[in-house]
Amino acid sequence: MAIxxxxxxxIDTREAADAVVAFLVSPQAFDDERPTPGEEEHFRTLPYLALEGKTIYWYMTDGAGEVVAVTGVAPNEQRTGGYTWxxxxxxRDYRRGGAALRLAGAMLDYLRGQGARYLVTYTCDLPVYAGVRRLxxxxGFSMNGRLPDYYFEGEDRLIYYLDLRTSGRSETQQ
Structure with missing residues (x-):
């Protein structure tokens, strides 16, 4: 695939949010076949919150207009310049081709342009998430915490932090 x-x-239209939601709930989106009830709710609601300015979602489409990648952030609940990713x-058929790096780069460029202070994100410690941990x-993220059994018994949440004021340019800008 030519990334x-x-x-x-x-996301700036209802149609775009609809397409992103359809992708997120499709079998092509996630390798982990056990989403939590909260994740399932997020997949169906967070993209629409972008239309209200409560989240910011980016997506990529292929030549046929099908969504092939999605990411999103929201300001932290304190609204002090931090964001949660x-x-x-x-x-699946677009992985290992640079789509994740390109999408993350666009997001980081936007946040830095907005003067964001930091970005917090998290993932699961299961082997299926090794790729995103490498990303x-x-x-330049540092792992700052682990919450045991957060998602399900035996599935820890790993918490990552990036200081956007000191981390310099994203790898996608170099």
Missing amino acids: VELAVRR DYLVVR FDRL
């Missing part, structure tokens, strides 16, 4: 030809867009999802490392 460089895929446009990165922000939820969900970086790439369709967090590549982007």
Whole structure:
């Protein structure tokens, strides 16, 4: 897949939010086949909150207009310049081609341009999430915590932090 030809867009219409939700709930989105009830709710609601300015979601489409990658952030609950990064999802047949790095780069560029102070994200410690953990490392995140049995028994939540004021340019800008 020619990732460089895929446009990165922000959700700004109901139709775009509908397409992103359809992708997030599709079998092509996640390898982990046990989403939590909260995750299932997020997949169906967070993209629509972008239309209200409560979240910011980016997505990529292929030549046929099908969504192939999605990511989103929201300001922290204190509204002090920090953001929380939820969900970086790439369709299976577009993985390992640079889509995740490109989408994350667009998000980081936007946040830095807005003067954001930091970005917090998290993932599960299951082997299926090893790729996203490598991406967090590549982007300069530090792992700052572990919550045992957070998702389900035996599935820990790993918490990552990136100081956007000192981390310099994203790898996608170099």
